[in-house]
């Protein structure tokens with residue numbers, strides 16, 4: 117395992133940011149430790165590092181990661197990438213502008229989709245971070261089919277609900293990608309609460325959407 121640690125010496129800061137996100141995601145109940153997977157791009161190496169299969173997101177260390185080339189070749193010795201690595205590979209192939217891909221199991225987002233309800237954007241942060249929430253009907257995990265579906269949806273969205281399963285969020289960096297996951301679950305929570313009280317909530321006014329467009333944000 118010494119060689120593994122050395123192999124990841126060049127990307128310690130990237131791995132640290134994934135470890136931070138993994139811990140927060142579990143602490144905030146967005147996934148159970150073994151359920152999700154997170155990756156970060158290493159642009160100079162034309163590769164990404166991803167949490168290994170069987171790792172716990174709230175207990176990641178330097179040996180918890182595998183490296184996968186953007187052509188799909190698994191580069192790490194010893195650590196097997198998450199079984200969902202094809203989804204992450206598809207994300208980077210679909211979106212050259214992103215550097216982080218996060219897959220979690222946020223319960224309220226999944227519940228909302230299972231109820232056939234759309235996530236409503238009730239705060240300006242929901243609009244800013246989410247813009248659009250796509251949804252993919254259930255497909256078996258780990259398959260080329262789910263990777264292909266994610267590849268297609270990411271062309272027009274940064275936030276995807278995998279129905280009866282979880283979500284995939286992407287971003288140009290760790291903070292914005294994780295903020296998307298947080299805001300997805302918060303928006304789903306508030307949407308569910310508004311259904312429970314039986315009152316249609318006022319959405320964020322079009323003026324804020326226009327402001328973002330005008331500012332190029």
Ligand SMILES: [Zn+2]
Pocket residue numbers: 151152219220221257281282
């Ligand atoms: Zn999953």
